[in-house]
Amino acid sequence: MSTPTLVAGIDSSTQSCKVVVRDAGTGALVRFGQAPHPDGTEVDPAAWWDALQVAIGTAGGLDDVAAVSVGGQQHGMVALDADGRVIRPALLWNDTRSAQAAADLVVELGEGDTEAGRRAWAAAIGSVPVASFTVTKLRWLAEHEPENAARVAAVALPHDWLTWKLSGSQDLADLVTDRSDASGTGYFDPTANTYRRDLLTRALGRDGDIVLPRVLGPAERAGTVQGLATVLGPGAGDNAGAALGVGMRAGDVTFSLGTSGVVSAVANGPVNDPTGLVTGFADATGRFLPMATTLNASRVLDATAALLGVDHSGLSELALAAEPGAGGLVHVPYLDGERTPNLPTATGSLHGMTRSSMTRENLARAAVEGMLCGLAAGMQAVQEQGVKVRRVRIIGGAARSAAVRQVAPAVLGLPVEVPQVSEYVADGACRQAAWVLDGGAEAPSWETGSSQTYEAEPAPAVLERYLEVAGRVAAEHTD
Numbered sequence: 001m002s003t004p005t006l007v008a009g010i011d012s013s014t015q016s017c018k019v020v021v022r023d024a025g026t027g028a029l030v031r032f033g034q035a036p037h038p039d040g041t042e043v044d045p046a047a048w049w050d051a052l053q054v055a056i057g058t059a060g061g062l063d064d065v066a067a068v069s070v071g072g073q074q075h076g077m078v079a080l081d082a083d084g085r086v087i088r089p090a091l092l093w094n095d096t097r098s099a100q101a102a103a104d105l106v107v108e109l110g111e112g113d114t115e116a117g118r119r120a121w122a123a124a125i126g127s128v129p130v131a132s133f134t135v136t137k138l139r140w141l142a143e144h145e146p147e148n149a150a151r152v153a154a155v156a157l158p159h160d161w162l163t164w165k166l167s168g169s170q171d172l173a174d175l176v177t178d179r180s181d182a183s184g185t186g187y188f189d190p191t192a193n194t195y196r197r198d199l200l201t202r203a204l205g206r207d208g209d210i211v212l213p214r215v216l217g218p219a220e221r222a223g224t225v226q227g228l229a230t231v232l233g234p235g236a237g238d239n240a241g242a243a244l245g246v247g248m249r250a251g252d253v254t255f256s257l258g259t260s261g262v263v264s265a266v267a268n269g270p271v272n273d274p275t276g277l278v279t280g281f282a283d284a285t286g287r288f289l290p291m292a293t294t295l296n297a298s299r300v301l302d303a304t305a306a307l308l309g310v311d312h313s314g315l316s317e318l319a320l321a322a323e324p325g326a327g328g329l330v331h332v333p334y335l336d337g338e339r340t341p342n343l344p345t346a347t348g349s350l351h352g353m354t355r356s357s358m359t360r361e362n363l364a365r366a367a368v369e370g371m372l373c374g375l376a377a378g379m380q381a382v383q384e385q386g387v388k389v390r391r392v393r394i395i396g397g398a399a400r401s402a403a404v405r406q407v408a409p410a411v412l413g414l415p416v417e418v419p420q421v422s423e424y425v426a427d428g429a430c431r432q433a434a435w436v437l438d439g440g441a442e443a444p445s446w447e448t449g450s451s452q453t454y455e456a457e458p459a460p461a462v463l464e465r466y467l468e469v470a471g472r473v474a475a476e477h478t479d
Ligand SMILES: Nc1ncnc2c1ncn2[C@@H]1O[C@H](COP(=O)(O)OP(=O)(O)O)[C@@H](O)[C@H]1O
Pocket: 013, 014, 015, 016, 257, 258, 259, 260, 298, 299, 301, 302, 312, 313, 396, 397, 398, 399, 400, 401, 402
């Protein structure tokens, strides 16, 4: 029997680094490794590199792997000096300190008119920047750390930087990225497929000498891993990686429940939503990936489980023992501020507390419902951009929760599919690596694993009540 050609995919996500090794021909899983990332919203990229080394080691190394691609958390600002050194810890997608910078950039582009600014940004880059976007972090740097801003010679994203590190190059000119991740910077137009250097200059206050990673095509080679023959793929933002991993087609909507909660859909044409609820990012195949992203998903369940002194299965049992609507308890889970809706200074709140509603079961249920309602609202926003929903699938760490699987169809009023547990971002990166080797017009098709469909009696009152309470919370946090 001949030895299979192996490919590897990396997901350098918020909480950990995962490495998946698969058979390039069939997609069968061969090896896996994972290592944790430090907590916090600013992280020294060296910690990602260290975690990647551990995860690669656990996954049996890359020596026998023909190609590898890196998927990674989007938007994080990796600022490099002229010698290729990291200037300061990277500000992550969930760091909200640049919220004022985002508001300023919007109003400036609108020449003093916020609504005009939103329209102008949506037309320029397909999205209205909020604190998550790299462009706002650069403005924050220019305002708060001018000595660091003056040293910036190149700006990369987490996946770009890891790809570069794997190549062993220290030359800024060798930095590469892909269209999906570039589209989350705030200075890339995914329709024209060009950087908007004017917007970068507007943010950083410096002229066009900053090196930006070259944007590779969906299956273009980025070189090889240092010291090995392993080909490097272009990589992708994690959500575009997941879309490739789960095999999303038009009409498929995916809920990714990791640290972030993401509702995404594949579209053939661009989306330019001036409300900012939907970001018009690119996917990893040459299409588009409209998304609505919250700052609060799996960690809402983590925090509630810790509060109740249970593990994830205990939290599920409690939540499923409560009635839909949690006895009137509504959890608006803005525990880390919020991005969609854009309420960076908001905090979480519990409404409807009475002596009868304040049970452990209702607290657990309200956390699950609150997290899902935030995403249901995101799905409505995506639909308002003309996306037709054929099916909804749930992936990511919190998709393992029995309560999430069973409550989601009730909250959404739709059946939901849960693909078999897998690391879909790393799987998508693997599939991209196989595509790079194969060089075909489309990514190679792999046998998809089984999935389970969950149905429930629709409970529209849960979302209605959540939206009413969330509207009041938003009003408290809006000037
Ligand atoms: N059975 C479970 N129920 C709910 N949440 C879970 C479960 N298993 C893992 N998680 C949560 O999923 C998260 C990790 O998921 P992941 O998609 O890897 O996140 P990220 O991509 O943000 O790093 C953690 O917050 C973890 O506690």
